[in-house]
Amino acid sequence: MFAKLKLLMRNIKHELKVYRLVLKDKRTPKLAKFLLWLAIGYAFLPFDIIPDFIPVVGHLDDVIIVPGLILVALKLIPKEVIEDCRRRVDNARTDKSEGSPGLAAKSE
Numbered sequence: 001m002f003a004k005l006k007l008l009m010r011n012i013k014h015e016l017k018v019y020r021l022v023l024k025d026k027r028t029p030k031l032a033k034f035l036l037w038l039a040i041g042y043a044f045l046p047f048d049i050i051p052d053f054i055p056v057v058g059h060l061d062d063v064i065i066v067p068g069l070i071l072v073a074l075k076l077i078p079k080e081v082i083e084d085c086r087r088r089v090d091n092a093r094t095d096k097s098e099g100s101p102g103l104a105a106k107s108e
Contacts, residue, residue, distance in 0.1 A: 014089060019070075021085035028077050035073035039066050 022028050023036055042048075043066050052058040074082065 014093075017089045017092075018082070018085045021088060022077060022081060025081055025085065027081045032073040032076040035069050035076070039069035039073070042066055042069070 019036060023033055043062070048058070048061055049065070050058050050061045052062075
């Protein structure tokens with residue numbers, strides 16, 4: 001179970017790095033950037049549409065709204081941009097394990 005949790009956290013960390021590069025990329029549509037920022041903001045804001053103190057339903061909005069915004073944003077972003085950003089993160093991970101600086105390349 002601990003191994004699965006560790007793998008899940010590694011995947012989330014990897015995807016967050018990809019989304020960071022996607023946000024910086026000039027080829028990313030402005031609406032997609034807005035939706036990604038909205039998802040980040042909603043996840044970290046101290047208030048919700050449905051308060052968290054309401055059992056089950058209060059946390060359900062976080063589980064639906066944030067991933068929903070991310071999914072819609074990813075559908076708006078051209079696949080080649082996402083693939084390029086994933087490749088850059090993977091290369092940075094490989095470079096890091098070899099001792100080279102990571103994510104030094106600028107977005108196109």
